[in-house]
Ligand code: SF4
């Protein structure tokens with residue numbers, strides 16, 4: 537597919553035309569931070585963001601998602617996908633979406649997720665500002681992001697736009713694009729390589745080395761106790777993570793007591809109740825009662841268990857968990873480096 541270029545002055549009209557024709561979600565400022573939100577005008581879009589509070593998976597897998605509505609006579613599907621352009625997704629978040637795509641597609645395809653996913657066109661964008669806790673340039677480098685329909689890179693004088701799918705090609709019809717010159721393409725490659733160099737926090741090990749050593753450290757209770765010592769089981773590290781996909785399903789009843797809604801809610805394996813079950817006879821059992829075992833479970837999932845399905849770690853290096861953890865203990869660079877050094 538031909539690589540295109542859009543002049544800086546043509547960019548706002550392009551985004552505004554898109555907004556006029558479909559729902560467009562992109563990064564916008566929220567006080568000192570950034571969030572993915574529906575754009576009202578091109579002026580809201582902040583492609584210079586470093587990282588958003590929540591990952592863009594929330595577009596397909598919202599924190600609370602009504603699944604079915606019911607009353608005494610019927611049960612109705614409440615899933616209603618909206619055609620959407622998701623604009624300005626950093627490559628590490630495209631990788632997160634690739635992982636949730638795979639996990640929600642395997643075995644029984646989850647159309648509660650896939651319905652909105654298929655109605656969405658994703659435009660990735662090069663990282664302009666690197667978040668302080670990010671380490672995406674050094675983790676899972678064997679896996680390339682693939683789930684986007686186009687890739688946008690800001691360079692001097694405009695934007696290089698690389699359509700990757702027919703949906704990406706179709707988007708270009710909304711703007712005054714022309715074919716990019718070899719110099720513009722080279723400038724985009726340089727801009728993205730320089731951003732990766734600025735992402736200097738690193739895990740200098742291969743995914744296979746990390747997986748093997750993290751798994752082997754499972755029984756080192758003293759180390760996990762020390763790593764998890766200050767954890768107060770808030771679940772924030774799960775909530776902000778682009779690759780966490782656990783959910784709970786609950787029914788809420790209306791006042792008439794005959795109708796209601798079945799919804800799913802994000803769940804978090806670091807919280808106390810996550811692995812708690814009520815046995816036949818009413819007895820309760822919690823399979824990961826201690827915060828140390830929940831903390832360890834998270835790292836086993838991220839660094840070892842899911843590798844077999846995903847081909848690499850279930851961590852994109854976004855750094856959100858490190859920034860969200862009040863106790864400042866959730867950072868995968870800290871935890872994995874400790875394990876690698878202790879087992880060297
Ligand atoms: S590691 Fe940090 S963010 Fe995660 S549950 Fe524990 S205290 Fe909360």
Ligand code: SF4
Pocket residue numbers: 773776777778779838850851852853854855856857858868
């Ligand atoms: S584990 Fe932390 S750094 Fe890795 S993807 Fe999840 S939130 Fe991002």
